[in-house]
Amino acid sequence: MDIQQLLFTFANAEVAARYWPDIAMGMRITLELGAWVTVSGLILGVGLALLRALQWRPLTLLIVCFADIMRALPPLVVIIMFYFAFPYIELSMSAFTATWLALSLVLAAYAEESLWGGIRAVSKGQSEAARASGLSWWQCMTSVILPQASRIALPGLTNRVIAVAKNTALGSVVALSEILNNAQSASSNAGNPTPLVLGALAYLLIFIPVVLLGRWLEARMAWRR
Amino acid sequence: MNTAAYPILELVGLRKHYGDQEVLKGIDLRVRPGELVCVIGPSGSGKSSMLRCCNRLEECSGGQIVVDGTDLAAPGVNLNQVRQKIGMVFQQFNLYPHLNVLGNVTLALRKVQGYSRAKAQEKALAALARVGLADKADAWPAALSGGQQQRVGIARAIALEPRIVLFDEPTSALDPELVGSVLQVMQELRESGMTMLVVTHEMAFARAVADRVVFMDGGVIVEQGPPDAIFGAPRELRTQAFLQRVCS
Numbered sequence: 001m002d003i004q005q006l007l008f009t010f011a012n013a014e015v016a017a018r019y020w021p022d023i024a025m026g027m028r029i030t031l032e033l034g035a036w037v038t039v040s041g042l043i044l045g046v047g048l049a050l051l052r053a054l055q056w057r058p059l060t061l062l063i064v065c066f067a068d069i070m071r072a073l074p075p076l077v078v079i080i081m082f083y084f085a086f087p088y089i090e091l092s093m094s095a096f097t098a099t100w101l102a103l104s105l106v107l108a109a110y111a112e113e114s115l116w117g118g119i120r121a122v123s124k125g126q127s128e129a130a131r132a133s134g135l136s137w138w139q140c141m142t143s144v145i146l147p148q149a150s151r152i153a154l155p156g157l158t159n160r161v162i163a164v165a166k167n168t169a170l171g172s173v174v175a176l177s178e179i180l181n182n183a184q185s186a187s188s189n190a191g192n193p194t195p196l197v198l199g200a201l202a203y204l205l206i207f208i209p210v211v212l213l214g215r216w217l218e219a220r221m222a223w224r225r
Numbered sequence: 226m227n228t229a230a231y232p233i234l235e236l237v238g239l240r241k242h243y244g245d246q247e248v249l250k251g252i253d254l255r256v257r258p259g260e261l262v263c264v265i266g267p268s269g270s271g272k273s274s275m276l277r278c279c280n281r282l283e284e285c286s287g288g289q290i291v292v293d294g295t296d297l298a299a300p301g302v303n304l305n306q307v308r309q310k311i312g313m314v315f316q317q318f319n320l321y322p323h324l325n326v327l328g329n330v331t332l333a334l335r336k337v338q339g340y341s342r343a344k345a346q347e348k349a350l351a352a353l354a355r356v357g358l359a360d361k362a363d364a365w366p367a368a369l370s371g372g373q374q375q376r377v378g379i380a381r382a383i384a385l386e387p388r389i390v391l392f393d394e395p396t397s398a399l400d401p402e403l404v405g406s407v408l409q410v411m412q413e414l415r416e417s418g419m420t421m422l423v424v425t426h427e428m429a430f431a432r433a434v435a436d437r438v439v440f441m442d443g444g445v446i447v448e449q450g451p452p453d454a455i456f457g458a459p460r461e462l463r464t465q466a467f468l469q470r471v472c473s
Binding site: 123129130132134139147151 | 313320323332333337338
């Protein structure tokens with residue numbers, strides 16, 4: 001085993017110093033994109049779950065179709081479709097917008113399914129108690145059902161948020177200069193894979209706190225006694 | 226207004242069917258102010274369905290449900306408005322597990338009746354005091370015994386100052402030793418003048434506390450009258466058979 005060679009190849013200080021700014025710029029894009037995807041995906045997911053709770057058949061059918069298609073398609077395919085196919089129907093968008101839109105829709109589909117599962121798991125007596133005291137459907141949903149449903153859905157939801165946010169790496173396919181793309185170009189320019197190691201570190205830097213945040217949320221939201 | 230003659234709740238020809246199975250076959254019932262009416266009868270007799278039609282948790286198929294002068298079954302009725310006047314206490318308590326006791330009691334006070342947080346808490350604490358649980362305001366429902374949970378359920382209902390409270394088998398989910406505390410709270414409520422319609426299996430309670438007992442079987446009211454008459458000298462064969470089964 002040649003430690004010297006290993007370090008030169010994968011942890012080359014000189015290469016790291018030269019290409020760190022590229023990785024840092026990629027981090028900014030990844031962070032920004034991940035945050036936007038999380039926010040818009042969750043908002044859309046909650047909205048869809050609420051619409052589904054109206055139990056209006058045609059709407060339910062549409063939502064189920066959307067959720068099933070978005071969960072069945074590889075996110076990469078959705079991104080490529082938005083970026084490369086939509087210009088043909090006069091809908092050009094930047095690599096950032098295409099990735100954001102695709103991943104938001106994917107996250108929304110999963111979030112809707114988790115939340116809907118949560119809503120169904122809340123016992124019927126809860127909405128009966130709320131409605132019997134005069135709360136409207138909307139008040140019952142927001143004050144009684146959703147707080148409980150989101151607790152039930154939370155573990156699945158945090159995992160999915162992390163998984164979809166990591167999929168920002170797929171943006172590299174449409175030349176979005178996020179971490180992975182920048183790391184790949186840097187390593188081919190340098191002829192050395194050290195930037196890829198930097199990229200891995202950058203992902204850890206971003207997502208370890210997110211994972212910890214998820215754990216903290218789950219612990220905090222556990223039923224109090 | 227002559228409140229003595231004016232029923233708070235009046236059911237007129239109430240019908241309900243699931244598919245082609247008729248569970249309520251024309252119920253006529255009046256509950257006057259301050260009255261405690263107990264509804265007894267075998268399971269499947271339609272007594273819970275009738276109670277749940279009174280605030281339209283279940284939809285009826287025909288007839289009138291008049292609460293405080295408003296027909297709930299009429300089209301265009303503001304259901305949320307009328308429901309404030311009808312408290313409900315459930316067999317399974319149905320406390321909100323994500324809110325503490327105070328949060329459970331204040332929710333509708335704030336959201337439906339529009340009280341400020343401070344005013345709602347004041348009213349909630351008064352309601353909790355009436356059920357003997359003012360000291361549990363900060364507790365979580367899961368930390369309470371079944372009897373305490375049901376008393377919170379009662380406080381949640383009476384805090385809205387309803388005209389009538391519906392009780393759907395309020396002690397059926399309780400351990401036997403906890404039943405007494407809930408029945409006692411109900412008796413105190415009755416003495417304070419609350420109008421109550423109670424579906425129950427507690428025959429001793431019905432006999433001791435009710436102003437009137439209604440016996441239902443097969444989706445109809447078979448017989449009703451003062452507790453002594455129903456329990457002491459039932460006229461109908463079905464009532465006699467039922468009482469013999471449950472009281473022996």
